[in-house]
Amino acid sequence: MPDHRDHPAYQRLYPALAPDEPAVFFPQKISREDAEHLDALEAQSVYLIREAFHHFKNICMPWSMGKDSNVLIWLSKKAFFGHIPYPLLHIDTTYEFPEMLDYRNWAVQHHNLNLIVKINEDARAGRGDYATRGPIGFDTADPITCTHELKTVALQQVMAEHKWDALITGIRRDEDSTRAKERYFSPRTKDFEWDYKDQPPEFWNQFTTSCAPGEHVRVQALLDWSERDIWLYIQREGIPIPKMYFARTAPNGNRYRFRSLGDWPISNPAESEADTIDKIIDELATTKTSERAGRAQDHHERNAMQKLRAKGFM
Amino acid sequence: MTTAPAPLSTSTPALTQFGAARLRVVFVGHVDHGKSTLIGRIFYDTKSLPEGKVEQIQNACKEEGMEFEYAFLLDALLEEQAQNITIDTTQIQFKTDKRPYVIIDAPGHKEFLKNMITGAASADAAVLLIAANEGVQEQSRRHGYLLSLLGISQVVVAVNKMDLVDFSEARFNEVVTEYKAFLSQIGLEARQFVPVSARSGYNVDSAAPKEMPWYTGPTITQMLDTFEPPKSLAEQPLRFPIQDVYRFDDRRIVAGRVEAGSLKVGDTLVFSPNNKTSVVASIEKWNAEKADTAVAGESIGITLTEQIFVDRGHVASHDVDAPIESNRFKARLFWMGKRHLNVGERYKLKLTTQELDAEVVSIEKIIDASTLESAASDRKYIAKNDVAEVTIQTRGALVMDNADRNALMGRFVIVDNRQVAGGGIIFGGTYTDRSKVKSQNIFWSEGEVTSKHRALRNGHKGAIVWLTGLSGSGKSTVSHALERELFNSNHHTYILDGDNVRHGLNSNLGFSPEDRTENIRRVAEAAKLLGDAGVIVITAFISPYLADRQRAREIALAGGVEFIEVFVDAPIEICEQRDPKGLYKRARAGEIAEFTGITAPYEAPVRPEITVHTDRQSLGESVATILEFLKSRLHAEESFEI
Numbered sequence: 029m030p031d032h033r034d035h036p037a038y039q040r041l042y043p044a045l046a047p048d049e050p051a052v053f054f055p056q057k058i059s060r061e062d063a064e065h066l067d068a069l070e071a072q073s074v075y076l077i078r079e080a081f082h083h084f085k086n087i088c089m090p091w092s093m094g095k096d097s098n099v100l101i102w103l104s105k106k107a108f109f110g111h112i113p114y115p116l117l118h119i120d121t122t123y124e125f126p127e128m129l130d131y132r133n134w135a136v137q138h139h140n141l142n143l144i145v146k147i148n149e150d151a152r153a154g155r156g157d158y159a160t161r162g163p164i165g166f167d168t169a170d171p172i173t174c175t176h177e178l179k180t181v182a183l184q185q186v187m188a189e190h191k192w193d194a195l196i197t198g199i200r201r202d203e204d205s206t207r208a209k210e211r212y213f214s215p216r217t218k219d220f221e222w223d224y225k226d227q228p229p230e231f232w233n234q235f236t237t238s239c240a241p242g243e244h245v246r247v248q249a250l251l252d253w254s255e256r257d258i259w260l261y262i263q264r265e266g267i268p269i270p271k272m273y274f275a276r277t278a279p280n281g282n283r284y285r286f287r288s289l290g291d292w293p294i295s296n297p298a299e300s301e302a303d304t305i306d307k308i309i310d311e312l313a314t315t316k317t318s319e320r321a322g323r324a325q326d327h328h329e330r331n332a333m334q335k336l337r338a339k340g341f342m
Numbered sequence: 343m344t345t346a347p348a349p350l351s352t353s354t355p356a357l358t359q360f361g362a363a364r365l366r367v368v369f370v371g372h373v374d375h376g377k378s379t380l381i382g383r384i385f386y387d388t389k390s391l392p393e394g395k396v397e398q399i400q401n402a403c404k405e406e407g408m409e410f411e412y413a414f415l416l417d418a419l420l421e422e423q424a425q426n427i428t429i430d431t432t433q434i435q436f437k438t439d440k441r442p443y444v445i446i447d448a449p450g451h452k453e454f455l456k457n458m459i460t461g462a463a464s465a466d467a468a469v470l471l472i473a474a475n476e477g478v479q480e481q482s483r484r485h486g487y488l489l490s491l492l493g494i495s496q497v498v499v500a501v502n503k504m505d506l507v508d509f510s511e512a513r514f515n516e517v518v519t520e521y522k523a524f525l526s527q528i529g530l531e532a533r534q535f536v537p538v539s540a541r542s543g544y545n546v547d548s549a550a551p552k553e554m555p556w557y558t559g560p561t562i563t564q565m566l567d568t569f570e571p572p573k574s575l576a577e578q579p580l581r582f583p584i585q586d587v588y589r590f591d592d593r594r595i596v597a598g599r600v601e602a603g604s605l606k607v608g609d610t611l612v613f614s615p616n617n618k619t620s621v622v623a624s625i626e627k628w629n630a631e632k633a634d635t636a637v638a639g640e641s642i643g644i645t646l647t648e649q650i651f652v653d654r655g656h657v658a659s660h661d662v663d664a665p666i667e668s669n670r671f672k673a674r675l676f677w678m679g680k681r682h683l684n685v686g687e688r689y690k691l692k693l694t695t696q697e698l699d700a701e702v703v704s705i706e707k708i709i710d711a712s713t714l715e716s717a718a719s720d721r722k723y724i725a726k727n728d729v730a731e732v733t734i735q736t737r738g739a740l741v742m743d744n745a746d747r748n749a750l751m752g753r754f755v756i757v758d759n760r761q762v763a764g765g766g767i768i769f770g771g772t773y774t775d776r777s778k779v780k781s782q783n784i785f786w787s788e789g790e791v792t793s794k795h796r797a798l799r800n801g802h803k804g805a806i807v808w809l810t811g812l813s814g815s816g817k818s819t820v821s822h823a824l825e826r827e828l829f830n831s832n833h834h835t836y837i838l839d840g841d842n843v844r845h846g847l848n849s850n851l852g853f854s855p856e857d858r859t860e861n862i863r864r865v866a867e868a869a870k871l872l873g874d875a876g877v878i879v880i881t882a883f884i885s886p887y888l889a890d891r892q893r894a895r896e897i898a899l900a901g902g903v904e905f906i907e908v909f910v911d912a913p914i915e916i917c918e919q920r921d922p923k924g925l926y927k928r929a930r931a932g933e934i935a936e937f938t939g940i941t942a943p944y945e946a947p948v949r950p951e952i953t954v955h956t957d958r959q960s961l962g963e964s965v966a967t968i969l970e971f972l973k974s975r976l977h978a979e980e981s982f983e984i
Contacts (some may be wrong), residue, residue: 044681065364067639067640068639069874070641071423071599071639071640072641073640074599074641075599075641078585078586078597078641079585082586082654102629105628105629106627106628106629106630106641107597107641108588108590108628109588109590109591109593109595109626109627109628109643110590110591110628110629111590116543144397175939187443202435211460214653227457228456228761228762229456229457229459229460229678229762229763230762231459231460231463231464231755231762232463232753232754232755232765234762235756235761235762236760236761238760239760240760245573254435265629
């Protein structure tokens with residue numbers, strides 16, 4: 029692994045790995061409890077993924093490399109007996125933690141992924157539509173603007189190019205109050221807008237399975253899962269994940285870990301002793317802070333997440 | 343009153359309790375009867391909120407100059423706070439000492455029925471709120487009815503806002519008596535009525551002996567703890583609807599979720615509706631322990647020993663206790679569509695992984711969900727928020743169960759304009775024993791495809807609509823308008839006329855009496871073939887001779903195709919005035935020999951099925967006359983016994 033110890037992403041509370049350490053963590057398979065509950069979640073997600081694959085011609089699975097994303101890869105392989113019959117998409121903001129890029133390279137090989145990497149190059153370089161505004165980055169713009177331009181707009185650009193009619197996403201109801209209102213199959217307009225006030229009914233496992241040209245449907249295969257379910261499942265199945273979820277010792281002597289991984293300038297680790305999945309699961313039983321508390325763009329202003337999501341953010 | 347379970351402590355539950363199955367509870371009730379407040383209170387009392395959430399909302403209220411309310415804990419979206427109503431189904435979790443719960447908050451506004459259905463359809467139990475001061479409202483009854491329709495029987499009624507009626511036991515009993523009477527009409531029995539003040543937390547998670555000493559029954563959370571998790575369908579007869587067939591690594595894997603019962607390697611499966619059988623060779627899962635059996639709830643794949651044709655929508659069962667298959671069934675239907683559901687209009691029906699075109703053929707009754715009164719059933723549509731008993735016909739066989747036998751296979755949705763717009767529960771279907779009566783299958787036989795099979799698929803029989811009349815009487819105009827109407831209402835139809843016959847099939851024929859006769863014979867033969875293929879053929883020829891038309895009729899009937907003679911009648915003066923192709927003029931000038939009506943005879947039909955008078959009927963009236971007649975003749979038989 030390359031040496032990232034001098035990279036600015038690792039100069040605050042969370043230090044880089046030693047150069048010889050791999051960025052990927054292979055959990056030991058342990059089945060703790062709640063097997064039936066996990067079985068039911070898995071069966072429903074597999075069902076949703078297969079429904080999506082059947083109904084939509086041109087489908088893609090966004091992949092952030094985080095824990096939920098890696099569970100999605102796993103569930104896809106469950107659904108298609110070891111295969112992933114659609115491309116994965118990584119929206120690269122250019123602010124990924126370097127370890128995550130190492131992880132990305134490893135995962136492409138390991139899972140034999142058909143990975144599309146998309147960067148909003150115009151925004152970063154300040155050309156094209158951005159010529160008058162200048163380059164967009166965390167040094168020039170606020171977190172909401174950065175997230176919108178480098179993630180949502182980048183997604184719009186790559187979707188215009190590939191014309192996907194469905195995206196399999198890994199959002200969960202328990203992450204955020206706006207996500208709690210989501211449907212499994214959630215239609216989006218041409219402009220990516222989500223009409224959360226007039227969503228189609230969804231019951232008895234029947235979904236909105238077609239859309240007009242130019243529109244797309246978000247298939248939210250992990251909607252029912254909680255953060256804890258995700259970890260129990262990763263542990264039970266032995267799903268490889270990035271090492272950055274585990275506690276490391278900061279220069280101040282305290283230990284920190286990431287509960288949610290995003291762009292390094294706006295991702296803050298939480299104080300934690302959890303350096304194993306067991307400890308993470310135990311920690312979740314007592315924590316009263318929210319999972320995305322460390323993600324600055326969510327809290328930049330009141331209702332930031334709602335604004336971001338209405339405009340097409342995942 | 344039932345005896346109260348042991349009191350609960352409200353301390354933070356220990357980790358091990360996560361292991362219990364989550365119970366999904368829907369909260370329903372009239373708008374402003376206090377749902378969001380009750381849910382907020384439950385969260386607060388069971389200490390299920392993330393740290394800082396209450397403070398965060400209290401601060402937000404201060405900023406906006408509003409008084410803090412427990413309801414705001416739920417209504418996290420800005421505009422919900424502004425309007426003070428819940429917009430959509432929200433799912434959140436809380437936990438008691440006994441187990442975790444998923445709360446589904448369903449809004450009370452009438453126009454938000456679809457959100458309530460979306461939420462309530464997946465619930466294991468329900469809390470129904472009635473405000474003590476306002477009492478039973480239309481929505482209270484409607485929601486009770488919908489819960490019974492959705493098959494939710496574990497219901498606790500919270501009589502809320504007891505503080506507004508001075509904690510009056512008499513008032514509480516009034517509400518209980520009135521609502522119990524309503525519920526008994528729909529066969530629903532509330533497990534408990536609990537007098538509650540959600541705002542103060544009385545009888546929510548802890549009792550209120552001081553305020554309501556007359557009530558010694560369980561609190562809301564204690565009642566919830568008595569409810570049962572959903573029963574596994576593993577003991578039921580096997581239902582394995584096929585989701586897809588994949589070919590990976592040279593294996594053909596039949597994928598789907600076992601919805602009921604179980605299957606094991608070596609089982610003989612019957613695939614409905616095509617009634618093919620094969621044996622399970624293996625059960626396929628990726629990165630899981632090898633298993634020889636699969637039970638209800640598992641998403642699996644199987645391979646078969648014999649490679650038969652199996653496709654999405656087929657349902658595998660064992661040959662005993664096989665599902666019903668039919669193209670016609672009775673259902674209770676609720677409609678949430680923006681447009682009316684019209685009798686006779688075609689919609690997409692989805693039941694598990696099956697998708698079929700379907701139409702409501704009749705409405706038995708329309709039920710007012712709050713008064714339970716049946717509206718007159720001569721209405722030809724079902725409006726938004728209506729509940730109705732209907733008969734539905736599908737194109738092709740639908741595999742199903744009665745809902746009381748198997749809920750998952752006994753319910754379907756109807757799609758209008760890409761969106762799920764209605765749902766229904768199947769009842770009253772008849773089962774046949776497939777192990778004894780293999781040939782009972784009413785749609786798929788091993789033998790040849792007959793015109794009846796075609797009619798069933800098309801939704802109508804083939805037929806010949808034979809237009810006859812003078813040149814200029816309007817045959818061509820009528821034929822095209824008729825074709826358009828039939829086509830728009832999803833019929834297979836085709837016009838044979840001089841334009842497409844004279845230039846090809848009959849290009850070697852002239853206008854001598856012999857040639858005219860041969861022309862009509864060939865047209866009749868061609869029309870018979872199309873009719874047998876299931877098409878409604880419209881012919882538009884003068885066909886002036888009685889004998890020729892009689893022969894055409896015989897040709898059709900010999901081929902089993904209905905022959906409908908339509909006399910397009912208009913006096914010759916009018917036809918000559920119209921003279922759309924200038925033929926009369928040329929005939930008068932002697933340029934055309936043997937022109938019907940001028941120099942050759944036209945023998946009017948003696949007993950045509952239909953006569954239209956194009957001189958005094960409008961085109962619309964003429965077409966309507968023909969359609970009216972066709973409707974009675976062309977509809978596929980109610981039920982085919984082949």
